Amino acid sequence: MDARTLGELLDTLGESTLRLLTAPAGLAAPVTEVLLYDAEAPLPARAPGALLLAVGVRAGAAGPLVREAAGAGLAGLVVRGKDEPPTETLAEAEEHGLPLLAVDEDAAWHHVHLLLAQAIGARPSPTAGGAALGDLFSLVNAVATAVGGATVIEDPRQRILAYSTVPGQAVDEPRRQGILGRQVPGSPGNTEQYRVLFASQGPVRLAALGGDELPRLAIAVRAGGETLGSLWTVDDGTLAPDAEQALAQGASTAALLLLRARAAEELSRHLTGDLLRRLLDGTAEPATAADRLGLAPGSPVRVAAFALDGAASAPDGEQAALRLLDLVRLQCEARYGRHACVLVDGVVYALLPVAGEPGGRGGERQRRLAEDIVRRAGKALRVPVRAGIGDVVTGLAEIRGSRDDADLVLRVLGPGESVATVAEVRPRAVLLRLAEVIGARRELTAGGWRDVLAYDAEHGTDYARTLVCWLDAGCDMARAAKLLAVHPNTCRYRLRQAQAHVGIDIDDPDERLVLWLQLRTLAGLRGDESP
Missing domain, CATH: 3.40.1390.20 (HprK N-terminal domain-like)
Structure with a gap:
């Protein structure tokens, strides 16, 4: 290279x-x-x-x-x-x-x-750690030859990482099923054998659990006191005299390979995470980034943002955010393989591919993924988690826009809402942005809305809320009265008084629009909320 x-x-x-x-x-x-x-x-x-x-x-x-x-x-x-x-x-x-x-x-x-x-x-590839895991297959073949029996290596979750293919060695049905599913079939007997194995410091001989199963010779794979996995050899009665010693030597080598695979995987995660960080802040070159992330040029993507609920008390907030990053990354990798996730200012961002998704730009699969992550993370962290999903963009050059969307969703999610796409909360998002724009300009904050609020404060009237309810109701007097919990004549009277005392013209559609926007965005009034 x-x-x-x-x-x-x-x-x-x-x-x-x-x-x-x-x-x-x-x-x-x-x-x-x-x-x-x-x-x-x-x-x-x-x-x-x-x-x-x-x-x-x-x-x-x-x-x-x-x-x-x-x-x-x-x-x-x-x-x-x-x-x-x-x-x-x-x-x-x-x-x-x-x-x-x-x-x-x-x-x-x-x-x-x-x-x-x-x-x-090494340059990280879509199969980070693949070289080390490829070496595991060579190792288990060497161990199987030295020990004299078919051998597999598993991770601590009983997932089969590599298995031997030496001709002529006996195998049984549980081994076949485990290899086909890359997962050891679960059973109470298996659970007890793993307990015995991981409590032992050396090779352990384990009896057959059923009539169609052969005994096993197994050993835990450890490094510095940490259990990295285990080696299992089928014992058909013809194992080599020094089988236990050979298996122990194999476990020592396996520990080095597993540590190497972990280091390669962690490096890949670090690099893809940092690359996503730079994409989100606009300092990475999109075409180069797409190649490194395994995306075709112009592939549609979107950004999902996950955050701990700000209203929840989290004394170890920083650690909880790191755990949230791990949970998001794990769930995304389970669905998309190698994946880019990064923690920025307490928010976990995930880059979600959209190409080939059912429903096109609707992204229903990403919403279900976000809901699943929020549910799992909430249970694991014991802190409510919220998620915002940005709009689909064509290519990484536009990813900052999708990130802005996702951030905006997190800001406008209401009580009882935990997941939403930007399309689902678009009106609230637009009003929030309008509030920021209007509030930053002196000429846009002037107007009759201030006079209405000042009159209410001085005279104890409720003209501002009456106006908002009437405008929210589409100028329907009956609906406005229902929102205010008053008689329609009371609502009508208040509107006439507001016109007379404050000098607003509610018959002018332009003035109605500006007044409604200012009361909604700057005063924060809503017709569907109690005063």
């Missing part, structure tokens, strides 16, 4: 992870590896293509390291700090032609190293 250039690396990880301070020679230099600086060990004499993380060196004191890194031909130096480094450090980097980059002050160096190493070594 071709080496990644510094420019590609910056574009992949995004400014939120890696920030460019200066690149005197441009961004076309290849980056082949990432090194951690060790003050007790000298730098390599020559290390072209290496990116050096300045561990333990403050930006203001990085001048000598800049010179040393440039002398070794390094591809760049990464310092820590949110603010710009001193001009002396920048001048040193520019004088020696060394790219200088920065990560946030609170970034952990080992995390930065992992992200950079993964980004340099």
Whole structure:
């Protein structure tokens, strides 16, 4: 695979992870590896293509390291700090032609190293972690050969990740069913066997659970005390004498492969999430982003926004928002495969593809998905969750508009509403936007509505609400009286008095329209609400 250039690396990880301070020679230099600086060990004499993380060196004191890194031909130096480094450090980097980059002050160096190493070594694909999982098939075949029995590897949820295909090894019906469904069939006997297995520190021999099933030799796959999965071998009575030792060695290798797969998956999630963040704020190039997200140019998409109900008390709001991100991502990935989700200012945004959806632009499938997520998240977090779904747009170039729609839906959702599309709340959304526009302009906030409210405040009358109810009722006196819970003659009398005392002309359609808009948007009055 071709080496990644510094420019590609910056574009992949995004400014939120890696920030460019200066690149005197441009961004076309290849980056082949990432090194951690060790003050007790000298730098390599020559290390072209290496990116050096300045561990333990403050930006203001990085001048000598800049010179040393440039002398070794390094591809760049990464310092820590949110603010710009001193001009002396920048001048040193520019004088020696060394790219200088920065990560946030609170970034952990080992995390930065992992992200950079993964980004340099591989370009995430739609099957993130696929290489590592492909290696699992090779591993289980090797284990099956060494142990002498058909072998599978499972994750902690009993999903089969890989299975052996060595000819001539005995299999039984439960194994066949598990492989076909990629899930171990559930039963009370299985539950007890897993309890025994995960309580053991080594290989366990497990009896057959039925007449059509063979015994098993199994071992938990662990790393640092965390259970990552398990290895299971069918025992037909012909296993190798050192089968337990071979299975234990296989579990050790499997742990490394599963950790690698997890790292690749986490990297892919981080990169797609950051890419979506940049799409939403308009700093990513749509055509490049579409290719990386596996979308054809011009593919219709929409944005869904999920947020914890602001009225609910959430003492651990930040942690709850991160858990909401995980829940949204899990449900979206279950339906769409690799998926872009990101948490921005407490709101989780998900990019939902629309191409091929039944119902065309209606997006009923996305609404059902949002309802399912809101229901599941509410139960898991014990905090109400709300969702807004933006309009369908053609291609990622228009995604910011769909995001604005989704945000607007969250703002106008009423009590008892948890999910809505922008089309379902369009009138409320338009009125909210009008209120923002009108409220920001002096000439649009002037008018008779102020006089009506002032007269009510001074004389204890209810002319403003009477006007709103009458206008909301389409100037139907009987309906307006019903909204006000008064006799139609009372309503008629109030309107005549409002005209006489305030000087408004309710016979003029233009004045009626402006008065209604101002009372609804600026005064916040509605005819269908109690005073």
